[in-house]
Amino acid sequence: MESIVKISNVSKFYGGFCALKNVNLELKPNRILALVGPNGAGKTSLLKSILGLASFKEGSITVNGISSPAPESRKSLAYLPEKFFFYDYYTVKGTIAFYGQMYGLSGSELNSKISTITAELGIDSLLEKKLSTLSKGQLQRTGIASVLISDADTIFLDEPFSGLDPVAIKELKDILLNYKSKNKTIFINSHILGEIEKFCDEYAIMNHGEIIETGEFSNFKDGSFEDYFYKKVKNNA
Amino acid sequence: MLSVLMTNTFLKEIRNKSLIFLGLLNIAIVIVISVIIKSLGESTLAQDGLNFVGGGALGIYFLCINFWIVFLAYLIGSNTIASDLNSKIVNQLVSFPISRWQYILVRALGAWLIILAFYFLSYFVGGLVFSGVTGVEVEMGKFVYAFLCNVFPLLAAVLVSMFFSLYLNRTFTFVTCIFVSFIVRTSTGFVSKMGLERMLEDFSFLKGLGLVFHYLFPHISSWSGYANSNLFNSETNFALASESVHLVVMILLWSLLINIIFNRKEL
Numbered sequence: 001m002e003s004i005v006k007i008s009n010v011s012k013f014y015g016g017f018c019a020l021k022n023v024n025l026e027l028k029p030n031r032i033l034a035l036v037g038p039n040g041a042g043k044t045s046l047l048k049s050i051l052g053l054a055s056f057k058e059g060s061i062t063v064n065g066i067s068s069p070a071p072e073s074r075k076s077l078a079y080l081p082e083k084f085f086f087y088d089y090y091t092v093k094g095t096i097a098f099y100g101q102m103y104g105l106s107g108s109e110l111n112s113k114i115s116t117i118t119a120e121l122g123i124d125s126l127l128e129k130k131l132s133t134l135s136k137g138q139l140q141r142t143g144i145a146s147v148l149i150s151d152a153d154t155i156f157l158d159e160p161f162s163g164l165d166p167v168a169i170k171e172l173k174d175i176l177l178n179y180k181s182k183n184k185t186i187f188i189n190s191h192i193l194g195e196i197e198k199f200c201d202e203y204a205i206m207n208h209g210e211i212i213e214t215g216e217f218s219n220f221k222d223g224s225f226e227d228y229f230y231k232k233v234k235n236n237a
Numbered sequence: 238m239l240s241v242l243m244t245n246t247f248l249k250e251i252r253n254k255s256l257i258f259l260g261l262l263n264i265a266i267v268i269v270i271s272v273i274i275k276s277l278g279e280s281t282l283a284q285d286g287l288n289f290v291g292g293g294a295l296g297i298y299f300l301c302i303n304f305w306i307v308f309l310a311y312l313i314g315s316n317t318i319a320s321d322l323n324s325k326i327v328n329q330l331v332s333f334p335i336s337r338w339q340y341i342l343v344r345a346l347g348a349w350l351i352i353l354a355f356y357f358l359s360y361f362v363g364g365l366v367f368s369g370v371t372g373v374e375v376e377m378g379k380f381v382y383a384f385l386c387n388v389f390p391l392l393a394a395v396l397v398s399m400f401f402s403l404y405l406n407r408t409f410t411f412v413t414c415i416f417v418s419f420i421v422r423t424s425t426g427f428v429s430k431m432g433l434e435r436m437l438e439d440f441s442f443l444k445g446l447g448l449v450f451h452y453l454f455p456h457i458s459s460w461s462g463y464a465n466s467n468l469f470n471s472e473t474n475f476a477l478a479s480e481s482v483h484l485v486v487m488i489l490l491w492s493l494l495i496n497i498i499f500n501r502k503e504l
Contacts, residue, residue, distance in 0.1 A: 051332045053504040071336045079332040085324055087249060101241040102333045 002065075004029050004154050004185050005050060010059035012045055012209075019045040020056060021209040027154070032176065032186040034196040034217075037206035038233055043189045044082075046206070047158055050187075051079055063154075078103075078150035082159040082189075084143025088132035092123060092142050095131060099146035117145045120175055122168075136163040144172065154185040161192045173199045197225040205229060207236045238335060239343055246317070246347025255312040256355060259305060263359045266301070270294045271370040295367045299468060302359045303387060303461050307418070310352050310391045314398030315410035317348040318499075322403075328504050338496045345399060345492070349392045356391070360384055379468055386464035389484055393455035396491040403498050417450070422458045424451040429474060455487040456480060 005027035012020035019042050027033050035043050048054035050061055052069025066073040078099075086095045093114060100110045118124040121141045131139060140163045147155050160176075161169050169192075176186055177199055190196050196203075197217050203225070204214045213232060217225060250256065274294060318341070321327040331340055364380060397417070401410040424447035428436055436444050459475060466473040 048328075048504070053328055053332065055501070055503065071334045071339075074332060074334040079329065081325065081328055083325075084329075085326060086329070087245075087326065089248075089252060098241065098245060102238055104238070 012056040032200040033202045034188045034200040041206040042209040076153040078147045078152035079156045080147045093127040100149040103150040156187045158189045193226045242343045250351045310394035311398045311414040314395035315402045317344045319402040383464040383468040390457045390460040421454045
């Protein structure tokens, strides 16, 4: 099975500090991969390197066989940052429409997708509200809707559960599983281990800029991954 | 995709407070001066006097527009990328399948077009209102030519301020642009007065610095001065051909510099 994302021997430095050390990782199609690790482990640096937002000194990253940071490598992917933010004078509908248009949607197709996705995320009553008036959770849902409307083959979510209440977290997990069922691939960067182990397929543990282990969540019984992760990171300190 | 981003640039910059403020100021100036001239015409002045006062007011109005349109270009140029960088929205924008230079191009062209639209409206609508109220006839050829003279220098002004905004905050970018503009104006005056050969004689650090500013920065105020001299039939020693070549080179150079720096930027 050909990898969607292939990261080979990637190293990245900030001055003398090594943010990524010889990282190797593959994201296979129709899977949900969770990149986990403590603060400062290098998760965001890796995500930004894949998306072409940050450069790296050594190694290579390909997305669908195209080297990052070529714009073509981002043709079939969409990205949700940890704190979604857009121009506060945009309405919810305008924001989601902007994202849809950036991925080539227009007219009735665009409007129909906006209606469907916002209904799924429970923000259909907020369509005409300006972003400046939204709560943190509503803003995060708008960001998720903006990513989902792209219908990208692969989506990258940086801390997607941040700012969401338990009900919204459950709904988001269902939405992501539904998205995956459409033959899509999802890359999640998250701290909330209890949530991700319930619905992600694979994990990659990152610490001090290195991937220290990759594996399948199916090898763990309910709740046991959190303890395993803690021990693994402690031993790697 | 780029047209969507261009529309986004317009929506963003049309809300620029400086643009709104100068727009309102323009309207206020046009209304106040028109009312004064009209009331003078109804009470004391004969038509000849009215034409004289109206012509003078029109001239001052154009001078003001040509003066502050450059400031506006610096203000909008210093904001257009900087606001995206500060709010981190730029991360989302360049994660779309567009290259960074396309993002820069769209933002620069969008900002430039907004400034041109403002310039066009101020210049022509203001001119027509004055003309209508005072009966002063505007020489349309000169009027249009003076406008066109400032079109591409404004793009250069946007590019220079965009470049500084990659390093400095908005206020410092604006102040730096004004400062650089002053130095360029001074050095250009020296070079055109003394000539290059005399500048190179007894070469000193200050002369070298002057030459760097003269050759590596666009001569925006010189173009503005040339536009005004055409409008008011005053003499000028502006070398149109060499200045045009210099302007084109500057636009390409500063576009390239922004592109190189922005491409290397960690977002």
